[in-house]
Amino acid sequence: xxxxxxxxxxxxxxxxxxxxxxxxxxxxxxxxxxxxLILIVSSSQLPPYQQVVQGFNNSLKQRFPEALxxxxxxxxxxMKTQATLLQIxxxxxxxxxxxxxxxxxxxxxxxxxxPQVVTMILDGQLLEHSQQSxxxxxxxxxxxxxxxLRRLLPEAKRVCLLYNPAENAPLFAELEKAAxxxxxxxxxxxxxxxxxxxxxxxxxxxxxxxxxGLPDKTxxxxxxxxxxxxxxxxxxxxxxxxxxxxxxxxALYALDWDYxxxxxxCGEMMVQILEGTAVADIAPAIPAAVRYVxxxxxxxxxxxxxxxxxxxxxxxxxx
Numbered sequence: 001x002x003x004x005x006x007x008x009x010x011x012x013x014x015x016x017x018x019x020x021x022x023x024x025x026x027x028x029x030x031x032x033x034x035x036x037l038i039l040i041v042s043s044s045q046l047p048p049y050q051q052v053v054q055g056f057n058n059s060l061k062q063r064f065p066e067a068l069x070x071x072x073x074x075x076x077x078x079m080k081t082q083a084t085l086l087q088i089x090x091x092x093x094x095x096x097x098x099x100x101x102x103x104x105x106x107x108x109x110x111x112x113x114x115p116q117v118v119t120m121i122l123d124g125q126l127l128e129h130s131q132q133s134x135x136x137x138x139x140x141x142x143x144x145x146x147x148x149l150r151r152l153l154p155e156a157k158r159v160c161l162l163y164n165p166a167e168n169a170p171l172f173a174e175l176e177k178a179a180x181x182x183x184x185x186x187x188x189x190x191x192x193x194x195x196x197x198x199x200x201x202x203x204x205x206x207x208x209x210x211x212x213g214l215p216d217k218t219x220x221x222x223x224x225x226x227x228x229x230x231x232x233x234x235x236x237x238x239x240x241x242x243x244x245x246x247x248x249x250x251a252l253y254a255l256d257w258d259y260x261x262x263x264x265x266c267g268e269m270m271v272q273i274l275e276g277t278a279v280a281d282i283a284p285a286i287p288a289a290v291r292y293v294x295x296x297x298x299x300x301x302x303x304x305x306x307x308x309x310x311x312x313x314x315x316x317x318x319x
Contacts, residue, residue, distance in 0.1 A: 039093040040071040043100025048259045055263020063271045115273045117266045122215045127284050134282045136265050142178035158185045160208030162200050164218035165190050191219050205235035213242045236302050244293045252298045258289035291315040
């Protein structure tokens with residue numbers, strides 16, 4: 001018994017150490033949290049798309065630095081695109097981030113049950129096709145268009161809009177209401193087929209102070225660009241284009257997007273999803289930041305004197 005007591009005392013002294021080591025062993029046996037796999041699939045490798053991807057990665061990594069991100073760019077070459085899609089199909093993503101209509105449609109079809117954040121699309125209906133999709137649609141509300149129009153061209157009062165009623169009747173109604181609130185008159189000119197475009201452009205030259213260009217598959221395309229740009233240029237009608245590419249080609253100005261900030265917005269949506277928020281609870285959004293580009297050659301031809309601050313604050317100025 002005398003030998004037993006010293007042994008018991010030594011055991012009791014070691015008990016705290018034994019408990020600590022046992023706890024550490026238990027902790028080490030708990031499986032590590034799996035790293036989320038996110039697929040980025042882009043319809044293009046053009047610089048704006050690359051900037052969106054960069055903004056997305058920067059935003060996501062702040063909250064989920066351990067996330068695994070696989071990035072794929074679809075090619076204009078059909079064979080290369082098919083090879084890329086086959087490669088994507090072998091992945092098992094937790095979520096997806098898609099840029100552009102083609103990438104979005106392909107991923108909605110391939111992974112219908114996976115949450116998907118979408119941007120670089122003009123048609124918000126793409127988000128309605130899937131209960132697992134949300135994102136940032138590249139459309140500015142009518143009020144934003146008119147606020148910038150009044151700032152850039154304060155003397156303009158009558159705004160012409162070419163549109164196909166079958167596609168954009170609801171948008172025209174919204175624009176008409178917003179125009180009244182902005183003390184502007186909206187003059188809508190229906191264009192249901194391409195054959196009606198020449199007469200519609202003549203109507204713009206007679207009735208408009210400015211032509212406001214908004215997405216419309218019938219009116220604005222590679223087939224109609226030359227006719228619209230030439231008509232507005234020759235008749236000295238300011239044309240608010242659909243993007244910087246239209247401004248570079250001769251439109252007076254266009255609202256543009258901050259592509260890094262678009263990526264940031266989408267990254268924040270992805271963080272919400274990874275933290276457990278249902279996609280249905282994340283409403284689609286519009287771009288948070290507004291930029292614009294100007295063509296000064298066109299301004300000179302139109303004999304317009306733009307406010308120096310307007311020119312200075314433009315994202316890009318074509319001389």
